[in-house]
Amino acid sequence: MARSAKSKAPPSPPSSGIEVRPAWRRHDPAIEQDAIDFWNRLDVLPPGVKPEDRAKELIAAAYKDGRLVSVATATIEYVDILRARFAVLRGATDPEYRRSGAQLALAVPSRQILEEWAKAHPEEKLAGGIAFVETAEWGPFARLPVWPESELTLIGYMPDGRQIRAAWFDHFRFD
Amino acid sequence: MPPAEDLEIRPGWRAGDAQLEADAIAFWQRLGLLPAHVDPQARAKEIVLGAYREGRLVGVMTAIVGPLDFLRARFAFLRTAVDPELRRGHAAATMAYHARELLERWSVEHPEEKLAGLGAALESRQLQDIAKEPYWPGTRLMLARFLPDGRQVRVSWFSHYRVD
Numbered sequence: 001m002a003r004s005a006k007s008k009a010p011p012s013p014p015s016s017g018i019e020v021r022p023a024w025r026r027h028d029p030a031i032e033q034d035a036i037d038f039w040n041r042l043d044v045l046p047p048g049v050k051p052e053d054r055a056k057e058l059i060a061a062a063y064k065d066g067r068l069v070s071v072a073t074a075t076i077e078y079v080d081i082l083r084a085r086f087a088v089l090r091g092a093t094d095p096e097y098r099r100s101g102a103q104l105a106l107a108v109p110s111r112q113i114l115e116e117w118a119k120a121h122p123e124e125k126l127a128g129g130i131a132f133v134e135t136a137e138w139g140p141f142a143r144l145p146v147w148p149e150s151e152l153t154l155i156g157y158m159p160d161g162r163q164i165r166a167a168w169f170d171h172f173r174f175d
Numbered sequence: 176m177p178p179a180e181d182l183e184i185r186p187g188w189r190a191g192d193a194q195l196e197a198d199a200i201a202f203w204q205r206l207g208l209l210p211a212h213v214d215p216q217a218r219a220k221e222i223v224l225g226a227y228r229e230g231r232l233v234g235v236m237t238a239i240v241g242p243l244d245f246l247r248a249r250f251a252f253l254r255t256a257v258d259p260e261l262r263r264g265h266a267a268a269t270m271a272y273h274a275r276e277l278l279e280r281w282s283v284e285h286p287e288e289k290l291a292g293l294g295a296a297l298e299s300r301q302l303q304d305i306a307k308e309p310y311w312p313g314t315r316l317m318l319a320r321f322l323p324d325g326r327q328v329r330v331s332w333f334s335h336y337r338v339d
């Protein structure tokens with residue numbers, strides 16, 4: 001998965017004490033319930049989004065001392081400007097753990113999980129991951145055109161100013 | 176793709192290399208590569224590098240620097256001309272690899288230019304096969320979007336560059 005030639009920036013060291021649990025299409029009731037409790041406790045889901053539905057979109061969850069502190073989720077959608085199907089990535093982190101590296105710890109495993117799944121399900125034609133990034137939330141990190149951990153690369157801006165970042169899976173080819 | 180080891184790469188970007196420029200003009204004229212409205216002298220000022228084999232110029236890479244509005248940054252757009260005899264020799268890939276290194280180094284040395292990376296809009300039918308691959312490791316050109324007419328826009332950000 002790693003393309004060392006793509007960026008000269010070294011990857012961040014593993015976040016200590018963070019355990020990442022894969023969840024993509026596993027229907028793991030324990031992780032799903034932890035995620036539902038997490039979203040309800042922090043009240044971070046947009047209006048109209050049911051936690052039970054969002055739980056089916058879990059890619060992975062990060063735990064610290066047995067407590068869920070960060071989640072990565074995705075929906076698969078066709079992206080017009082790239083003419084391919086992408087995993088639209090979302091994330092949420094407990095504010096108490098914003099600087100713990102929990103969200104960063106999810107970046108590489110999330111990509112690996114989705115890429116392996118895409119390879120195992122070629123009929124899905126999943127080409128990569130895409131994220132819509134609030135620059136204010138990411139600070140100096142948002143100034144990096146290529147994020148070394150996830151390889152998410154700046155490919156444009158939304159009208160509201162959010163960055164559009166995408167990473168193609170290595171195995172993907174257009175028909 | 177392995178580099179074409181029989182090529183000697185001669186850097187030319189903003190170097191004012193009169194010999195390289197003269198060789199390039201003769202090369203373009205010999206092969207009839209430049210459209211009638213293009214001034215060879217002006218095009219020669221855009222040379223990034225030349226590729227020589229056995230002392231003879233067999234490939235020229237030029238670039239123009241301009242904004243990519245959807246990325247809010249300035250990129251160098253490469254043009255490549257290779258002697259038809261060499262097209263099977265990976266010459267273009269070798270030249271693109273060296274061009275990236277050269278332009279990135281120049282960008283680091285000239286931060287006032289705010290050159291963010293390389294850009295390319297794929298037009299050639301010869302690229303149809305490799306266009307299926309959304310990321311090219313050699314030049315690190317990544318498919319960033321399709322234009323309405325179907326052309327691919329590819330970009331490769333320089334590692335040192337930071338978004339404003």
